[in-house]
Amino acid sequence: xxxxxxxxxxxxxxxxxxxxxxxxxxIGEDVGPYGGEMGLSKGLWEEFGDLRMRDAxxxxxxxxxxxxxxxxxxxxAIAEIPFCDFIGNAMDQVFNQAAKxxxxxxxxxxxxxxxxxxxxxYQSAAAQHSQCLEAWFMHTPGIKVxxxxxxxxxxxxxxxxxADPNPxxxxxxxKLYQLKGEVPEExxxxxxxxxxxxxxxxxxxxxxxxxxxxxxxxxxxALAAEGIEAEVIDPRTLVPLDEKAILDSVRKTGRxxxxxxxxxxxxxxxxxxxxxxxxxxxxxxxxxCRVAAEDVPIPFSPVLEAFVLPNTQxxxxxxxxxxxxxxxx
Amino acid sequence: MNSVHQHWIDLYKKMLTxxxxxxRAARLYAEGEIPGFVHLYAGEEAVAVGVCSALRKDDFIxxxxxxxxxxxxxxxxxxxxxxxxxxxxxxxxxxKGGSMHIADMELGILGxxxxxxxxxxxxxxxxxxxxxRGTKQVTVAFFGDGATNEGIFHEAMNMxxxxxxxxxxxxxxxxxxxxxxIERVVRESDLSKRAVGYGMSAVSVDxxxxxxxxxAAVAAVDRAREGQGPTFIVAKTFRQRGHFEGEVVTxxxxxxxxxxxxxxxxxxxxxxxxxxxxxxxxxxxxxxxxVEKRIDEAVAFARRSPTPAPExxxxxxxxxxxx
Numbered sequence: 336x337x338x339x340x341x342x343x344x345x346x347x348x349x350x351x352x353x354x355x356x357x358x359x360x361x362i363g364e365d366v367g368p369y370g371g372e373m374g375l376s377k378g379l380w381e382e383f384g385d386l387r388m389r390d391a392x393x394x395x396x397x398x399x400x401x402x403x404x405x406x407x408x409x410x411x412a413i414a415e416i417p418f419c420d421f422i423g424n425a426m427d428q429v430f431n432q433a434a435k436x437x438x439x440x441x442x443x444x445x446x447x448x449x450x451x452x453x454x455x456x457y458q459s460a461a462a463q464h465s466q467c468l469e470a471w472f473m474h475t476p477g478i479k480v481x482x483x484x485x486x487x488x489x490x491x492x493x494x495x496x497x498a499d500p501n502p503x504x505x506x507x508x509x510k511l512y513q514l515k516g517e518v519p520e521e522x523x524x525x526x527x528x529x530x531x532x533x534x535x536x537x538x539x540x541x542x543x544x545x546x547x548x549x550x551x552x553x554x555x556x557a558l559a560a561e562g563i564e565a566e567v568i569d570p571r572t573l574v575p576l577d578e579k580a581i582l583d584s585v586r587k588t589g590r591x592x593x594x595x596x597x598x599x600x601x602x603x604x605x606x607x608x609x610x611x612x613x614x615x616x617x618x619x620x621x622x623x624c625r626v627a628a629e630d631v632p633i634p635f636s637p638v639l640e641a642f643v644l645p646n647t648q649x650x651x652x653x654x655x656x657x658x659x660x661x662x663x664x
Numbered sequence: 665m666n667s668v669h670q671h672w673i674d675l676y677k678k679m680l681t682x683x684x685x686x687x688r689a690a691r692l693y694a695e696g697e698i699p700g701f702v703h704l705y706a707g708e709e710a711v712a713v714g715v716c717s718a719l720r721k722d723d724f725i726x727x728x729x730x731x732x733x734x735x736x737x738x739x740x741x742x743x744x745x746x747x748x749x750x751x752x753x754x755x756x757x758x759x760k761g762g763s764m765h766i767a768d769m770e771l772g773i774l775g776x777x778x779x780x781x782x783x784x785x786x787x788x789x790x791x792x793x794x795x796x797r798g799t800k801q802v803t804v805a806f807f808g809d810g811a812t813n814e815g816i817f818h819e820a821m822n823m824x825x826x827x828x829x830x831x832x833x834x835x836x837x838x839x840x841x842x843x844x845x846i847e848r849v850v851r852e853s854d855l856s857k858r859a860v861g862y863g864m865s866a867v868s869v870d871x872x873x874x875x876x877x878x879x880a881a882v883a884a885v886d887r888a889r890e891g892q893g894p895t896f897i898v899a900k901t902f903r904q905r906g907h908f909e910g911e912v913v914t915x916x917x918x919x920x921x922x923x924x925x926x927x928x929x930x931x932x933x934x935x936x937x938x939x940x941x942x943x944x945x946x947x948x949x950x951x952x953x954x955v956e957k958r959i960d961e962a963v964a965f966a967r968r969s970p971t972p973a974p975e976x977x978x979x980x981x982x983x984x985x986x987x
Binding site (some may be wrong): 358360386387389391392394396397399400401402403404405406407408409410412424427428431432436437438439440441442443444445446476477479498499500501 | 724726755756757758759760761765766767768769774775777778779782784785786787788789790791792793794795796797801803815816818819820822823826979980981982983984985987
């Protein structure tokens with residue numbers, strides 16, 4: 336099978352879907368002739384033109400508002416927020432308007448809106464260009480939250496997002512953009528709410544999202560050399576969440592480590608841990624542990640940032656402690 | 665009667681319907697049949713009716729927390745509105761939205777809105793949509809003077825002007841953000857001047873004169889439909905009730921209210937109809953009776969409608985593929 340990068344996979348999904356629907360468009364800062372702030376939309380403006388690859392003013396609220404209003408009135412809209420950190424400026428449009436509209440109106444609105452946004456650190460980009468904010472949106476009913484971890488996942492999930500008549504937040508990790516992976520040339524989709532078993536194992540379940548799936552797999556490989564077989568589950572979508580896949584795995588292994596790059600406090604891991612504690616408590620042989628960012632803004636210095644963010648060693652250490660039943664101490 | 669006079673009577677009946685619908689809602693609210701909040705539009709009817717009179721059925725509007733007037737003026741169904749206000753399952757939103765969240769996609773009503781300025785971006789997008797889909801639909805964003813100090817007002821005005829979108833920005837300047845007079849929070853109280861910085865056409869009108877509002881709206885709608893871009897319309901008016909029902913109004917004097925009631929938009933049009941169309945009190949009373957009868961029916965519909973089953977709270981969050 337051919338291999339392409341994560342970024343190419345996202346671009347390919349956009350191109351294919353926009354070709355199908357003349358009333359589809361993407362709006363964002365520099366998405367036009369410049370080709371996107373990360374280079375993701377290169378070539379799309381040449382094919383689709385100004386109206387459908389819309390260079391917007393630096394107005395995140397109205398970028399989302401414009402995409403939402405167009406989605407509500409018969410278009411397929413994609414809004415790009417070039418760093419998820421900037422979505423604060425658009426928050427009312429996302430969580431009070433887009434997410435609530437269908438429900439508030441008694442189910443009488445169709446909102447084919449995708450908000451694409453890059454996340455993540457490990458670039459010394461400091462506190463306002465490094466964040467992972469998915470938990471904010473998990474906490475708001477009415478918006479789907481998608482976090483692909485590979486080129487294959489990115490294309491298949493984005494294709495599904497295009498068919499979905501609801502607001503979808505599509506979260507792309509900057510460190511994944513250049514990662515290559517196998518992506519079929521034929522049409523395929525990955526359903527929302529269906530986790531991927533990234534690695535099978537009998538001893539411990541590691542639930543990881545986005546870029547952390549790559550680190551969890553590295554950690555699992557190292558742990559295998561010590562005789563610890565970790566099962567790595569990638570939920571792929573946090574809303575809807577494949578609870579069953581997580582619970583089935585924990586019932587098998589009896590141990591759970593959740594890994595995410597977002598802050599530990601009230602992150603997705605807290606929710607996943609709570610679900611497992613509520614529904615599979617009797618299966619647990621050890622406390623549930625989280626590997627996540629320390630609860631401080633992401634610092635600039637590489638030394639400080641590395642201390643704050645998760646890494647493969649931290650995952651290995653946490654899994655070892657869960658296996659030795661010294662976890663939680 | 666000539667067609668001009670007939671048109672005045674249609675506008676009169678529309679404004680009267682809004683006024684009487686809301687007066688009934690106020691009573692039902694006071695008596696406990698309507699829960700939550702209601703924000704009444706009394707005194708501002710000429711803006712909604714004048715503007716919507718210039719629109720087609722397939723044009724779009726976005727509304728506000730004070731939205732009953734916009735909905736009725738755009739053709740909203742009184743039964744479904746009253747049932748929604750009364751939190752019944754037959755209401756526009758099946759009891760999930762209430763007064764502040766009524767929408768009717770078939771009539772292009774993209775929703776009342778509980779957030780000040782919340783509809784401005786959506787209206788911009790509906791305008792963009794008309795451009796992309798190649799229709800001649802026009803969108804009206806209704807909002808109050810308060811919304812002109814929200815950030816998204818700036819973003820939406822600039823974006824719509826930059827791309828020449830077919831959008832009317834209609835500011836109902838009732839001069840108060842809850843209790844705060846606009847002069848206390850802006851240096852320049854002629855809000856129409858804001859448009860200059862965006863390169864947008866602007867017009868100020870007497871918001872209590874339905875015919876003046878209509879004239880301004882017709883011109884702006886024509887321009888928008890012909891691809892000449894957005895217009896900012898500032899309609900100065902006055903809300904004759906508190907910010908919400910049950911509020912004790914401490915921020916204006918009785919004289920100020922009485923002065924504005926002298927210029928009540930419904931009363932003014934009635935006088936014009938009497939003088940220039942030669943209609944008498946009997947005929948006007950006849951229209952009032954017709955309006956009252958229609959509202960009685962809406963209340964009866966709401967009253968005989970069931971409340972939602974509690975479990976319905978978990979429905980309608982997400983739509984299914986293929987919808």
